[in-house]
Amino acid sequence: MKIVETKRVITLDELAKLDEDKKDKESADKKAERKTLHQSLLGMEGGLAKPKLSKKPKKEKSQSLGSFSGIQGNLVKPETEQVKNDRLKKANRFYLPVLNINDVQQHESQPLENRLHFTDKVAYNTCVGNCCGVPGLKAGCCYLDPDDIEHVLGPLDEEWIAGFVKHLRKQGLGASRHDVVVDFEEGKLIGDKWFSGTPKNAVFQSPDSYPILRMQLVGPRFACKFLNFETGKCTIYAHRPDMCRDYLCQYVKANFLVRTKQHPNTYSKIR
Numbered sequence: 001m002k003i004v005e006t007k008r009v010i011t012l013d014e015l016a017k018l019d020e021d022k023k024d025k026e027s028a029d030k031k032a033e034r035k036t037l038h039q040s041l042l043g044m045e046g047g048l049a050k051p052k053l054s055k056k057p058k059k060e061k062s063q064s065l066g067s068f069s070g071i072q073g074n075l076v077k078p079e080t081e082q083v084k085n086d087r088l089k090k091a092n093r094f095y096l097p098v099l100n101i102n103d104v105q106q107h108e109s110q111p112l113e114n115r116l117h118f119t120d121k122v123a124y125n126t127c128v129g130n131c132c133g134v135p136g137l138k139a140g141c142c143y144l145d146p147d148d149i150e151h152v153l154g155p156l157d158e159e160w161i162a163g164f165v166k167h168l169r170k171q172g173l174g175a176s177r178h179d180v181v182v183d184f185e186e187g188k189l190i191g192d193k194w195f196s197g198t199p200k201n202a203v204f205q206s207p208d209s210y211p212i213l214r215m216q217l218v219g220p221r222f223a224c225k226f227l228n229f230e231t232g233k234c235t236i237y238a239h240r241p242d243m244c245r246d247y248l249c250q251y252v253k254a255n256f257l258v259r260t261k262q263h264p265n266t267y268s269k270i271r
């Protein structure tokens, strides 16, 4: 079969229209090209690219600062002892300084005119916020440290133990002596496990030290089981043993006028 080609003459109007169509197409192509470029710059398929744009330059900036300070090693300030100590204190939220609360030599006796009466309010402010004069420190004597602080030990009064266990039972808490105190056999093992090689192990190895208040581990230290170590408050304050009630650390003795068991109504300088 023979194919016959036909030709047709295009009119001027048709030519003008064709020209216009061509221009429209070019314009649409350019728009599409701009859009594609824009999207690839933003790194996204859609038009929600703002967050990426704002994040990217920041990251690049800090990276370049980092590499700059890395190269210029001698421009980085060396860490001072003070800065290092502060950093370590923050890293260890259970930080407690060595207080030497029972060492007379460590707490200089203050003149009479410098002393406040150790009232309940002053005692509260001191013991749960400025223990031994350390701002922010709470309840140092309710802790036990291998090198310091022994108030949390004992021996405890048997009458108090029996009465306290009874009190807990009345509260509906099925408590036993074991929940409240540690006796010699168990204490010996605790001493060997946790205090071996420290001066405090001698206390754990002596039957005369018992019974002692049960303890809880608080970070690298021990605290009385009944201490709320977040607030620094005794959770059994109204029922605490006489050992705690009558206790005055050397800091308190050296800095305040205090009441004693023998003179409960008089504030006096006892050291």
Ligand code: SF4
Residues within 6 Å of the ligand: 101, 126, 127, 128, 130, 131, 132, 133, 138, 139, 140, 141, 142, 247, 248, 249, 250, 251, 252
């Ligand atoms: S009695 Fe002394 S060691 Fe105990 S909490 Fe008060 S200031 Fe601190």
Ligand code: SF4
Residues within 6 Å of the ligand: 141, 142, 151, 152, 213, 224, 225, 226, 227, 228, 233, 234, 235, 236, 237, 240, 241, 244
């Ligand atoms: S019973 Fe209370 S005051 Fe006594 S050591 Fe425990 S937390 Fe401290």
